[in-house]
Amino acid sequence: MQRIYSSSLQKINQISQKCWKSTSTRVELTQVRYPKLKRGNYSVISDKHISTFEKIIPGRVLTSATDDLESFNTDWLRTARGNSSVVLKPKSTEEVSEILKFCNQQRLAVCPQGGNTGLVAGSVPVFDEVILNLSLMRKIESIDTASGVIVCEAGCVLEELDNVLREKDLMMPLDLGAKGSCQIGGNVSTNAGGLRLLRYGSMHANTLGLIAVKADGTVVDALNCLKKDNTGYALHHLFVGSEGTLGVVTKVAIQCPHVPQAVSLMFLGLSDFASVMETTQRAKGFLGEILSSCELMDLECADAVVQNMKLKLPLERMPFYMLLETSGSNAAHDEEKLNAFLEAVMNQGLVLDGTVITEPSRLKAVWHLRECIAEALLRDGYVYKYDVTLPAQKFYDLVPFFNDKLKEAGALRCCAFGHLGDGNVHFNVTSTEFSYKLLGLIEPSIYEWTSKHRGSISAEHGIGLKKRDFLKFSKTAEAIEMMRDIKQVMDPNGILNPYKDLGEARGHEARTTQAFSRTIPAGLQAREPKFAMPKEDSEQTALRTELENLISSIQDKQKEVNDANLADKCGDMGDAPKIRLATKKMLKGHINKVTTCHYSGDSRSNYIVQNRKLNYFLLI
């Protein structure tokens, strides 16, 4: 019986490994992969701490002794794994407040976590930070249909909120591929972008207010539900996009737009990027007020989706695909605008082929093709994921810049997709497994390139752990200092999501600020030299040539004259008599040694003057 049982287990393992090879291997611990990261000066979790947590949130304390914490410790991209032994699951703002108050007193580091779908390893611990997971806080407090405002707790899943809102003819203002798992608290804390930012704006625009808990447990009630409220500093904006480093968001008020009556999606195929740019311009012209999304994906992305996700594209293989979505209040009007646009781009030969979809079932299916690219690329093995904003013309330039270099070094795919309408490109490179060499070829080169073209090194993914050393490419030193000032005020002990965003809080700085840029062992560095060689002009070249010629002619002359060596000449001499050395006198000072030389006319004894400092002997 045992044998049958274990052999079927083996079979299951084999099958699951074949299905998805990357999940069968455990992700390397972050502290191992990035050895220069040093654990900050925080307390270590003890049984006393755990029993206090049990008192605050009975039955909702998970520990590594009794539960599997792997999924809490590992990020979605499978690039980072922490070593936390405790996961706390509070159900209310009061519980979060008590937990943080205690952690602050005890100097325990905390890693706030929502849906854990972040792409910069910001939602998983680096070392053994206590994981504060808000998944159980999923109450929807109220939906005001008149104003379109929803008030709900931070752990509500985005897609579920959208479904509930649609029953009241409202919708969430943001939409991203991770919507089935990501939580609104995380979306707010990371200022999530997504597919519809073009139309409905960012989380800064749509978060009317929130409740957050500071590191010391103070509850900051900035839960305003009014569209207009100019009463003092807009405190909630401080927390939006702060990635859990300034406070833990527990409740939010979101402005929701009305569900559009008519939604249409165009899936277009184009031959080159110039056509893509032209088409985008036409789209803004013909469809301006109804355009709700403008996305791009290239052929390599499409291939990944077809191969790894086993899906079918509506069109044949073409170099570029665009997804243009319109949302309006009148289907007939929108159709007219769409037809005018399509006729124009087809007649001008900008678009090779395309299809228009209006049925909800088909809309979901075609959007899925774009939304699952991240997952499709992940199935290659390891993804190097970058998210930059670039000027419109340069949107696709990263791919030709890196493609050949990286493919030579063993990359599987080098592709780009993203929010064309916002200038936000997701540049991705995949390989079968993590390689320091590939990482070194991409970073910091990509950030330097982006900075040079005045782009942002992180358009919507945030800084988290992965990009903290490159913040300087997009923010001035003064700005970063000011951010540190604010962090110091909000979280003096630096317990909230340490190691992320700005790195260590003031006073906790280890010599680890260069953890990422120097990660590659010296032997594998393949970067350009830091300092460019000075440019040579003709005069310098002429002088150098002359110098080299002189040197070589001297060496030749030396060789000519060199007709014998010491060994030949003295080889036949007898052995020297035994030498008796005794220190006659210690001479101090240079002039003494010089005058001594004059005294040694006596040929019976030889004297040696030794200068220890300059390392010579004088035989006199």
Next chain:
Amino acid sequence: MARVLVGVKRVIDYAVKIRVKPDKSGVVTEGVKHSMNPFDEIAVEEAVRMKEKKLATEVIAVSCGPTQAQETLRTALAMGVDKAIHVEVTGKDLDTLQPIHVSKILAKLAQDEKADLVIVGKQAIDDDCNQTAQMTAALLDWPQGTFASKIEKGDGILTIVREIDGGLETVKVKTPAVLSADLRLNEPRYATLPNIMKAKKKPLKKLTPKDLGVEIKAHQEVVSVEDPPVRQAGSIVPDVDTLAAKLKEGGFA
């Protein structure tokens, strides 16, 4: 070379959440997104493929319904159908319209258009009747191949693999015949832009049931339409004995 008649129905899109009207007379259709019945899409795709393989000369799409049914026919034309016929049924007649009437209409059109093959989807996703193909075949006295998951054309004979409860059944039918398409017959194509443009110029004929000599007579009356009962929460039992006892109580064991 066959002339193919394809029946398509305009139904509420399957991704839309269905809402029952407060007066329980039916479901809300006003302002709700409609699309072509998915099985009918498969039927259209099959007919168009037959034409591409030169097994069919002309494909004609038919739809019975209100004016908006023309949108569905335009989609069929964009997929490659040659011409479309819209049998207009509105108002009271639309509420009374049942597969029996549709079958009569299709049978008459099959004869008028001299069709060799009639293909429809196996059932509509709104009424789940699964009757039209069978009744049309009976009215025409033609052989039928329903739940087709594979169609092969021979000489005056069609070999059809049918998906049935027990597995797969292969039947041979002589043409002319009536077929109904099942899910795995094919994967319908997306209508691409050049075809959408071309479709605007393809002929779309409008008729009424009266023109075809069919009377939309009510055979049944819908008494009420209700939501399915809300699923009751389950209960967790502590051990197997309690489970056995509960099953006995419920009359299941």
